[in-house]
Amino acid sequence: MASNPYSDLPAEQFWRKAVANVAPFAVDPRPHGAFTIARTDRVATAGSCFAQRVAQALRSAGFNFHVTEAAPGGLSPAEAEARQFGTYTARYGNLYLTRQFTQLFDRAFGRFEPELTVWERPDGRYVDPFRPTIEPGGFDSPAAVSASREAHLAEVRRMFETLDVFVVTLGLTEGFRYRADGAALPLAPGVAGGSFDPDLYEFVNVGAAEVTADLRGLLDRLWSVNPAARVILTVSPVPLIATYLPQHVMISNTYSKAVLRAAAGEVCAAGDPRLVYFPSFDLITSNVNAGRYYAEDQRSVTDAGVRHVMRCFLATFAPDSARPALASPAGASAAEFEGTAGVICDEEQIERSVA
Template sequence: MAHQVIPGEQARQFYRTNPWAKWPTRDKPDRLSPLAEPATGPLFGLSGREKVFCIGSCFAREIEETLDRRGFEVLSLRRDFPRSPNRGLPDRNMFNKYNVGTVLNELRWALEAPGSYRHEDVLLNAPHNQLVQDLQLQGEAYAEEWGFAVAFREAFNRFFATIAQADVVVLTLGLSEAWFDRQTELYLNAAPTEHMVAAYPGRFELHVLDVAATAAMLDEIDAILQAHLKLDFKLLITVSPVPLASTFRDQDVLVANTYSKAVLRACVDGFVQQRPHARYFPSYEFVTLSHPELVWRADDFRHVDTQFVDYLMASVLNGVEGLEAEATQSRAAVRQKLLASKHPSSSLWAGGWARWWQRLRQVWKSHRKQQRLARKTVRSHLDRWDGRRLQGWVYDERHTQAVEISVWVNDALWIKTLADEERVDVADAFGPERLHCGFLITLTALPPGAKVLTLRVGDVLLKTIPLNPPKD
């Protein structure tokens, strides 16, 4: 079935008159190499005073911050959420929506059927674990006590409903591998942990979405937006160039990622052909067709360098009616800066300096990555704190040996000990290799002025406890 049928006479006319109809050649490579410049065509007429809401994968965060710097009122940056002692990571990533199913979930709960949201469907925990995970957001990375999780989710639902005020919605599609909860019949934004899958056998499935399923959910997303936003709202769709970090399929992640992006790109092409209020911006093509040295950050091959994001956003505004003059000048300046600073054929000295700086950044990023990995793999629970004794358990999923737990008073290290006591209940829940993971720490003679107690494993914050005078 064709999503677009063009009469032969018109197709021949397009071929004759379209200046971008032919692929660039070695003689004239400028539009492709080293920096791709796919033509966007006219996008929308904007004044710069519009309210914008950005939804989607991590690339959407880059878009909204750039639009904010350009003076647009970006509703999706208005974030005022209750804090929690368990949430050591910033909230920025909480707003990433990686698949069309979870975008659709949020829009249903926020606009279409607010009464359909239920905490018991969304906030999940493994047996014997007091912390719950919101798998519609970031899952285990932000595991919370029930009260904090409920407060955050209710605030998030109110926040997402502000999309109804938007003049422009930017929707960035991320990937086509999506986890599905058979019990709630909801697509998940974060993969359930191995322990969660084992604790609820048969509950979770990996769905590799096809074009038909993706297109159906995109249709429903647009129907909700049309029903609840202004009649003249505009929808700008992009496909995130950020590839899969890993795949749960039995194949090479390079192959799995190609399928994932191809499905999204195919759906979008048919989607915008049928909707005059929707436009596609080829951020995916900008990135994948440009020289890798110009595109990727120095620490990985997944995240787009900030200078290249600036180039992309200047190209977006270059296609916006009413902003062309400023955008053209800005785009030329950004392009020149990008080529001058990162061009693959830079001088040997500049290249050596760049490689040294890149290596320094890689070491720093690697350290940060290890910290983030530890936050995701350290499991713990504090069972008891009576003013003198700390009792609980902790282990690291990456290995089976006992981990060292440290207790800090204010900002000073007070005591270190191994968490190696027997915990039969933990072994029953998480496997026999977790038998020796308990701790019992008695604190005496705390220093005067002690205000806060902190439990850590390495750089990972486990718990922060305000101190009251000990009871006899």
């Protein structure tokens, strides 16, 4: 029989062999030739709320989850969690737009100082517009917001300079920016502070070219201060909670995830050995799973889904490691744990603000 370009390809490159004849829980589209993560490597995380599930799993698997902005002494574990100490490596909260990543770096290294400095809440308290939910009780003055931000950005700078592995989870293409200087915001003004003024703020829904440029900009910035840093790009499988566009949220979600996935693939296709795409999104959203990795709200990723992702993650980056033990918290029902228990999702403030 005459050969063709597909004749000698491995089984994983054929749907029938790698997917159709494999149990859903055993499908393993891990990347090949990726770098490995040692137990001593400082692993930092940032991104959308799904990144928190990744961070929890990394801790459970025994990785060295890198925290530069630790809780001050005297805080109870519950208070530290509520104030987002240890949620991510530093207390930057959820980073949804790729522009937030590059601007966070530039703010930390003194390259960008946004004109917008503070939002006032209806109760008279103040919040940082770039991380409006990190202090549930707010701040008592703009000066307190500024002091907290200055200390925070110092820890962000230390994070970029000292991390060994950076796990970046991309979440959204929709968001709001401050018109005067393009400062990207995690939430629309008025949701968790401030008020919406269309003369001051603009809605954006970025395309693949801008996301790709932002990702390349982030990598260039990171490697300029930490050349040995390794980066794992993922896309969040958690759908949008709401869309600002006048169309069905499902349409907006498909666009958003397609743009992020395409941009991540394009950036990683350059072949830099310090960079790899990991298929969290692909695993969770695949039709192979028949929706079993989503809870009843069709948005929250179940523990079973996280387990599958982390099995593949460990097989890729720590092949000699044991599987993570992701036991549910004592007393919690399966439904509670499979939802968003312990995960802080700024985007959910949108629903609360219009309820």
